[in-house]
Amino acid sequence: MSYLINRSHPGGPGSAGHPGGPGLPVPPAVAGDNGPGTGTGTGAGARTGFGVPGLAHPLLAPDEWNALTRPGGAGPLHWVVLDVADGPGVQPDPSCLEAAGRLRNAGVRVLGRLDSAYGLRDFGELVSDAHRFTDWYRTDGFLLDRCPADRAALPAVRRAVHALRTIHDGAHIVLGHGTHPHPGHADIADQLVTFSGPWSDYRWSQAAEWTVDHPPERFCHFVHGVPRSHLEEALRVARWQGAATVWFTDRTDRDSRVGPWEPLPGYWDEVVSRVGTGVSE
Known part of the structure; x- marks a missing residue:
């Protein structure tokens, strides 16, 4: 079964100048199109916003954390991931508690990062980390990072998410596949990360056929x-x-000192202005 569908987009597969073949029609900007999430197309009616995959520790990046709660400058934040020390750490961290508290007071969800290690992580360790995030930082949910994406992983992922919802009733759960998983994963969590990688791949990427059965808020x-x-x-x-x-950034994975997600984008203010102003949801 094929899971990919070519939805032409500006600069995307099949567009003029793409090495893969002749040019195909490109979706035009339509009258009344105020940007992403409006007008026609798959994302019509959806409000585009930011999911912050994990800034550096607040002591190392205080300006970045402060920028997320700056009045009128945070943009529509859907959620921010808190990663204390490759997880919740071994004891409560006051600076992380303060940073998470400021976000939550601004109405922004804070998600604890749990590393699934593509399904190799011990279930008990995963649950223990989730308890620490909830007890120490009062997180609103979890990003299950490096989540396995195949069909065989469905029972294990379903078990993990059930345990997370038991720990935190009403938790917002994001599965960090980084690619399009088997469609059965869409029935397990609130959101799926279906792309994580460089712009050089993203601009030619395609969506999976089954995603059209779900609203944009799921991805x-x-x-x-x-x-x-x-x-x-x-x-x-x-x-x-x-x-x-x-989450779009000009940072790259070629800098060995920090990951591409740890700093804010160099054009943070500009991308905020393009998506919208004011903290939301």
């Missing part, structure tokens, strides 16, 4: 290495592929 895209000049194109790719939660 997240994390893209690094997005040039400032291609921000609008990246937002249109997300919109036409039906992903309402995004």
Whole structure:
């Protein structure tokens, strides 16, 4: 069974200049199209916002954390991931508790990062980390990072998510596959990360056929290495592929000192202005 469908988008597969073949029609900007999440297309009606996959520790990046709660400057934040020390750490961290508290007071969900290690992580360790995030930082849910994506993993992922919802009633659960998983995963969690990688891959990417049966609010895209000049194109790719939660950054994975998600984008204020102002949800 094929899971991929080519939804043409500006600069995407089949567009003029793409090495894969002749040009195909590109979805135009329509009258009344105010940007991602409006107008026609897969993402019509959805409100695009940010999912922050994990800034550096607040002591190392205080300005970045402060920028997320700056009045009128945080943009529509859907949620922010808290990663204290490859998880919740071994004891409560006051600076992380303070940073998480400021976000929650601003009405922003804070998710604890749990590393599934592609299904190799011990179930008991995963549950223990979830308890620590809930007890120490009062997180609103969890990002199950490096989540296995195949059909065989469904029972284990379902068991893990059930345990997380038992720990935190009403928890917001995001499965961090980083690719399109088997469609059965969509029935387990609130959101799926169906792309995580470089702009060079994202701009030619395709959406899975089964995603059209779900609203854009169910999908997240994390893209690094997005040039400032291609921000609008990246937002249109997300919109036409039906992903309402995004994180675009000009940082890359070529810098060995920090990961691409740890700093804020160099064009943070600009991307905020493109998506919208004011903390939401």
